[in-house]
Amino acid sequence: MVYSKEHKMVLQSIMHEGALHENRGKELISKLFGHENTAKIINEINLKLQPLYMIIKCMNCEVTGQLYWVWASTVQDKIASFHPEFSQAELTLLRNVYSEIVTSGNGYVSSTWCLNLCSTLNIKLTKARAEEFLYEMVNKKWLTCKNGKYYMGVRSIVELLQYFKDTYQENLHSCTLCKQVLFYGEKCDQCNTTTHVHCLKNYTMNRGDLECPNCHHPISQHNHSDNSINSEMDVDEMDTEMNEVTQPSQRRSKRKRY
Ligand SMILES: [Zn+2]
Ligand SMILES: [Zn+2]
Numbered sequence: 001m002v003y004s005k006e007h008k009m010v011l012q013s014i015m016h017e018g019a020l021h022e023n024r025g026k027e028l029i030s031k032l033f034g035h036e037n038t039a040k041i042i043n044e045i046n047l048k049l050q051p052l053y054m055i056i057k058c059m060n061c062e063v064t065g066q067l068y069w070v071w072a073s074t075v076q077d078k079i080a081s082f083h084p085e086f087s088q089a090e091l092t093l094l095r096n097v098y099s100e101i102v103t104s105g106n107g108y109v110s111s112t113w114c115l116n117l118c119s120t121l122n123i124k125l126t127k128a129r130a131e132e133f134l135y136e137m138v139n140k141k142w143l144t145c146k147n148g149k150y151y152m153g154v155r156s157i158v159e160l161l162q163y164f165k166d167t168y169q170e171n172l173h174s175c176t177l178c179k180q181v182l183f184y185g186e187k188c189d190q191c192n193t194t195t196h197v198h199c200l201k202n203y204t205m206n207r208g209d210l211e212c213p214n215c216h217h218p219i220s221q222h223n224h225s226d227n228s229i230n231s232e233m234d235v236d237e238m239d240t241e242m243n244e245v246t247q248p249s250q251r252r253s254k255r256k257r258y
Pocket of ligand 2: 188189190191192193212213214215216217
């Protein structure tokens with residue numbers, strides 16, 4: 001196997017973004033290698049990374065269903081070692097946001113709740129700084145933001161899974177279809193199981209009926225159509241939406257206006 005400077009450029013691009021959108025990865029590989037055999041290139045990079053205990057994993061965003069290539073350590077550790085650049089106060093905020101996402105039962109937490117944490121936790125963090133910090137976490141794909149709610153981001157799911165398993169064992173759920181740990185998905189009113197939105201979409205495509213894969217109870221159309229619109233969004237629209245929701249300076253200027 002030849003590990004070329006083109007492989008290195010792909011790896012650097014993934015490392016730079018933390019989580020690279022599949023479409024951008026495909027574009028890059030096609031430009032550098034003249035083909036779109038992304039699985040082959042990722043395998044070749046992973047062989048090179050193996051002795052360094054690093055890996056590139058593919059992970060779907062639980063909210064949009066979009067696929068990302070995430071650069072991660074194969075030796076899973078505690079939160080702090082993944083965010084050496086952040087202060088103790090910021091890590092405390094993040095830990096509490098994670099905790100609420102996992103234990104709330106719906107897989108997300110409102111941005112207002114996050115900002116109110118600053119006063120209730122008695123941590124040295126202003127709301128403005130907390131807002132900036134959360135924006136940074138969304139930008140780097142540790143969290144996902146949609147309509148003023150924070151969800152688990154692809155990087156957290158890949159890199160902190162062991163931490164979540166150790167910390168929240170009883171609160172973790174698995175997807176009825178892919179059996180992977182799931183933080184947000186479509187919940188069945190009848191049997192209480194949860195399914196990834198993107199897994200349910202594939203399942204429905206094959207069967208035609210929108211029903212729970214576990215008990216075959218119909219799943220409400222309203223919830224599903226809301227999610228499927230977003231999973232079809234392209235990444236630029238998603239980024240725009242993310243910026244609209246979380247860009248701190250825009251939020252502040254809006255507040256001044258009204
Ligand atoms: Zn699934
Ligand atoms: Zn069910």
